[in-house]
Amino acid sequence: MTVKTRLASLHKQVDRALDRWLPSEKTKPASLHRAMRYAVFGGGKRLRPVLCLAAAEACGGKISEAMAAACAVECVHTYSLIHDDLPCMDDDDLRRGRLTTHKVFGEAVAVLAGDALLTVAFEILARTHKTKRYDAGDLVAELARAAGSLFLVGGQVADMEAENRLTKPEELVFIHRGKTAAMVAASLRLGAMTANAKTAKVEAIGKFGESLGLAFQIVDDILDITQTSEQLGKSAGKDAAAGKATYPAVFGIEKSRREAARLTKAARKALEPFGKKADFLHAIADQLLGREN
Amino acid sequence: MTVKTRLASLHKQVDRALDRWLPSEKTKPASLHRAMRYAVFGGGKRLRPVLCLAAAEACGGKISEAMAAACAVECVHTYSLIHDDLPCMDDDDLRRGRLTTHKVFGEAVAVLAGDALLTVAFEILARTHKTKRYDAGDLVAELARAAGSLFLVGGQVADMEAENRLTKPEELVFIHRGKTAAMVAASLRLGAMTANAKTAKVEAIGKFGESLGLAFQIVDDILDITQTSEQLGKSAGKDAAAGKATYPAVFGIEKSRREAARLTKAARKALEPFGKKADFLHAIADQLLGREN
Numbered sequence: 001m002t003v004k005t006r007l008a009s010l011h012k013q014v015d016r017a018l019d020r021w022l023p024s025e026k027t028k029p030a031s032l033h034r035a036m037r038y039a040v041f042g043g044g045k046r047l048r049p050v051l052c053l054a055a056a057e058a059c060g061g062k063i064s065e066a067m068a069a070a071c072a073v074e075c076v077h078t079y080s081l082i083h084d085d086l087p088c089m090d091d092d093d094l095r096r097g098r099l100t101t102h103k104v105f106g107e108a109v110a111v112l113a114g115d116a117l118l119t120v121a122f123e124i125l126a127r128t129h130k131t132k133r134y135d136a137g138d139l140v141a142e143l144a145r146a147a148g149s150l151f152l153v154g155g156q157v158a159d160m161e162a163e164n165r166l167t168k169p170e171e172l173v174f175i176h177r178g179k180t181a182a183m184v185a186a187s188l189r190l191g192a193m194t195a196n197a198k199t200a201k202v203e204a205i206g207k208f209g210e211s212l213g214l215a216f217q218i219v220d221d222i223l224d225i226t227q228t229s230e231q232l233g234k235s236a237g238k239d240a241a242a243g244k245a246t247y248p249a250v251f252g253i254e255k256s257r258r259e260a261a262r263l264t265k266a267a268r269k270a271l272e273p274f275g276k277k278a279d280f281l282h283a284i285a286d287q288l289l290g291r292e293n
Numbered sequence: 294m295t296v297k298t299r300l301a302s303l304h305k306q307v308d309r310a311l312d313r314w315l316p317s318e319k320t321k322p323a324s325l326h327r328a329m330r331y332a333v334f335g336g337g338k339r340l341r342p343v344l345c346l347a348a349a350e351a352c353g354g355k356i357s358e359a360m361a362a363a364c365a366v367e368c369v370h371t372y373s374l375i376h377d378d379l380p381c382m383d384d385d386d387l388r389r390g391r392l393t394t395h396k397v398f399g400e401a402v403a404v405l406a407g408d409a410l411l412t413v414a415f416e417i418l419a420r421t422h423k424t425k426r427y428d429a430g431d432l433v434a435e436l437a438r439a440a441g442s443l444f445l446v447g448g449q450v451a452d453m454e455a456e457n458r459l460t461k462p463e464e465l466v467f468i469h470r471g472k473t474a475a476m477v478a479a480s481l482r483l484g485a486m487t488a489n490a491k492t493a494k495v496e497a498i499g500k501f502g503e504s505l506g507l508a509f510q511i512v513d514d515i516l517d518i519t520q521t522s523e524q525l526g527k528s529a530g531k532d533a534a535a536g537k538a539t540y541p542a543v544f545g546i547e548k549s550r551r552e553a554a555r556l557t558k559a560a561r562k563a564l565e566p567f568g569k570k571a572d573f574l575h576a577i578a579d580q581l582l583g584r585e586n
Contacts, residue, residue, distance in 0.1 A: 023442055028467065029450040032442055083408060088400035107381035111404060112450055115376060115411065116442035122415045123437030126430040136430025137419040144416030149316055149325050149409035157322040157405055174321065 003283040007050060010063075014049045015041070017067045018074060021124050035105040035113035036120075039078050043096040047216075047288070048073045048183060052191035054284060055205050058277045061195020068128040069139060069190040075121035076147050077183060082114040084156060090242065094229075118147070131196035139190055146186035155179035164243035172250055173214070180220075181213030204273050208281065211267035216288050218260040221246035222253060264289055296576040300343060303356075307342045308334070310360045311367060314417050328398040328406035329413075332371050336389040340509075340581070341366045341476060345484035347577060348498050351570045354488020361421040362432060362483040368414035369440050370476060375407040377449060383535065387522075411440070424489035432483055439479035448472035457536035465543055466507070473513075474506030497566050501574065504560035509581050511553040514539035515546060557582055 001009075018040055023033045049070035056066035085092040085100040086107060092100055102110035125143055126136045146152060155178020162171055188209040192202045224239045225248055239246050247256040267285055271278040294302075311333055316326045342363035349359035378385040378393040379400060385393055395403035418436055419429050439445060448471020455464055481502040485495045514532060518541055522529040532539050540549040560578055564571040 027443070029442075029447050029454065031454065032447055032450040036442065079408075083404055086401075086404065088404065108379075108453055109450060111376055111379065111381065112446050115372075115408075116446040118408065118411055119437050119441040119446065122433050123441060126433035126437060128430070130428075130430070135423075135428055136433060137421070137423070137428065140415050140419035140429060140433050144412050144419060148412040148416060149322075149329065150320070153405050153409040153412065154322050154325060157325045157402060160401055161322065161324065 003280070003287065006280065007284070007287070010050045010053055011046045013063070013067070014046050014053075014070055014074065017071050021068075021071050021075075021120065031105060031109055032113060032116060035101055035109050036117055038104060039082050039101045039113060040075070040117070042078075042098055044074070044078065046074060047284075048077050048187040051184060051209065051281070051284065052187040054280050055188040055191030056195040057191075058205065058271075058274045058281055059192045059195035059197035059201055060277070061191070061197075065129050066191045066194040068124050069143075069194050070187075072121040072125040072128075072143060073183065073187040073190065075117045075124065076143065076152070079114040079117035079121070080147075080152055080156070080183075082110055082117070086110060089156070089160065090238075092238070121147075125190075128194060131194065133196050133198070134193040139193060142186055142190055142193065146182040151178045151182035153178075155182070159245065162245035167245035167250055169250060172245055172247065175245060176214050176217045176247075177210070180217040181210045184213030184216065185209030201273065204270050208267050208270035211263045211270060212285055212288065215260045215263035215267065218247045218256050218263070219289060221248055222256055222260075225253065260289065296573070296580065299573065300577070300580070303343045303346055304339045306356070306360070307339050307346075307363055307367065310364050314361075314364050314368075314413065324398060324402055325406060325409060328394055328402050329410055331397060332375050332394045332406060333368070333410070335371075335391055337367070337371065339367060340577075341370050341480040344477060344502065344574070344577065345480040347573050348481040348484030349488040350484075351498065351564075351567045351574055352485045352488035352490035352494055353570070354484070354490075358422050359484045359487040361417050362436075362487050363480075365414040365418040365421075365436060366476065366480040366483065368410045368417065369436065369445070372407040372410035372414070373440075373445055373449070373472075373476075375403055375410070379403060382449070382453065383531075385531070414440075418483075421487060424487065426489050426491075427486040432486060435479055435483055435486065439475040444471045444475035446471075448475070452538065455538035460538035460543055462543060465538055465540065468538060469507050469510040469540075470503070473510040474503045477506030477509065478502030494566065497563050501560050501563035504556045504563060505578055505581065508553045508556035508560065511540045511549050511556070512582060514541055515549055515553075518546065553582065 022037055025034045025037060027033050052070040052073055053063050053066050082101045084090050085095055086102055093103055101113060122140055125139050128136055128139055130136060155175050159175045159179060185206045189202050189206045192205045264285060271281055315330055318327045318330055320326050345363040345366055346356050346359050375394045377383050378388055379395055386396055394406060415433055418432050421429055421432055423429060448468050452468045452472060455468060478499045482495050482499045485498045517529060517532045520529055557578060564574055
């Protein structure tokens with residue numbers, strides 16, 4: 001199976017599982033559940049859940065036993081996008097070529113759909129199989145840490161506060177680690193934990209995620225400058241227009257490209273303990289750095 | 294010890310525990326952590342955490358082992374108030390006699406402080422002691438269900454959608470159960486679970502919470518009409534002005550009072566299996582129905 005076929009197959013499996021976990025559009029209140037599903041089934045790449053599943057596999061675990069964790073990280077990711085797009089935050093009208101959730105359902109329902117997705121993520125995760133080394137409490141603590149005020153939410157605050165002013169390199173890393181790398185790393189660590197991996201393996205795969213996540217965000221920032229809205233499926237040039245703190249803004253495009261390459265190398269090195277079992281994770285890293293949207 | 298002294302003592306213990314769980318105001322991003330603490334230490338009655346602790350005690354458990362769950366439910370409650378007060382929702386400037394979180398920190402930080410409090414609630418809960426019958430996964434699933442799209446979040450959506458139109462009695466119950474009773478019941482059930490209570494006891498104490506929560510909300514709705522802003526410590530008459538679906542609006546004040554009394558009786562009946570051990574829970578119910586703010 002080629003990497004693309006494999007990714008497409010996992011994507012479909014994740015979508016089916018998400019469809020089972022989320023209340024139907026008819027469940028009361030219907031507007032809320034429609035909004036949750038609109039956002040979740042909005043053409044996302046399913047990067048984080050696929051990484052979670054691939055990590056489980058690299059640690060000798062089963063895809064099926066990592067699926068709840070994979071769905072949980074995707075729900076957290078989707079909630080964060082809904083809230084980031086709100087008028088009081090990044091005020092974005094388009095996401096993946098479609099209207100953002102608040103544009104379709106109004107601000108109040110968008111805020112609440114985000115809240116409900118964050119909440120259901122923990123409900124899903126709470127029902128994961130426990131392994132010899134890890135129970136649901138360990139998984140929930142892992143996800144909550146990455147999604148909380150020190151990383152995902154904290155990164156968004158730091159991102160907004162860094163707008164339209166000179167940003168120090170360490171602030172930029174704080175933002176990117178929080179907004180992207182921490183959740184990518186947590187997705188991988190959770191996958192490894194569902195496979196009952198030893199601490200050293202969980203740490204190694206987390207390091208891979210941290211480097212990959214930072215590299216991914218730098219590439220994303222570069223694409224925002226070099227691509228059109230059509231190519232991206234979202235408003236291009238938005239970062240610069242909003243005076244956002246990005247790698248290209250702080251270091252220039254060339255230096256940013258080199259930093260992304262350095263981080264990718266570090267990511268690959270972190271996978272060494274997994275040998276051939278990490279081939280699929282390497283392949284995903286290839287895809288992420290070569291992408292054009 | 295009188296009931297008032299006991300409540301004050303538990304209130305202080307909860308505050309101290311919350312202070313330990315929440316990141317300091319100096320932790321980066323400082324604005325986020327200041328906003329979280331502003332909302333949490335904003336003069337709340339700590340009703341839900343006290344009920345959680347009292348439930349643990351009624352089931353023969355220790356206050357100390359229920360404290361994490363008690364803090365978790367208070368974080369969820371606080372997050373829901375921050376988001377409910379937002380301009381796109383109830384647009385409230387005052388809460389417990391102080392400016393609401395978005396009035397002090399801006400809308401974006403308020404949304405994110407709510408998000409972070411919801412997230413940290415699950416992190417705290419994930420670290421609760423497991424008992425013979427219940428592990429962290431059971432507790433997290435319990436809280437997530439009550440806080441999710443079918444109850445807390447769903448209730449807020451239904452509440453907004455019921456504004457300025459005729460509301461059916463069953464819609465009213467859906468709103469009140471979601472916005473108040475489900476979380477009150479979950480607080481009690483979680484307390485019982487930390488005490489390793491048998492399923493029948495968890496169910497009974499949950500029924501107490503459900504009836505008490507509905508009665509509490511009806512009393513709250515009545516106070517909004519009959520008291521001044523000064524007496525309430527928040528804008529009075531707001532429900533009527535906003536065309537909110539409330540018991541007094543649908544049934545009138547007298548019938549609402551009778552319904553509150555009927556529910557209180559049902560609540561007390563649910564406590565029968567606990568005998569004298571539930572004295573404190575009965576006393577809390579007395580306080581809640583006799584209150585004037």
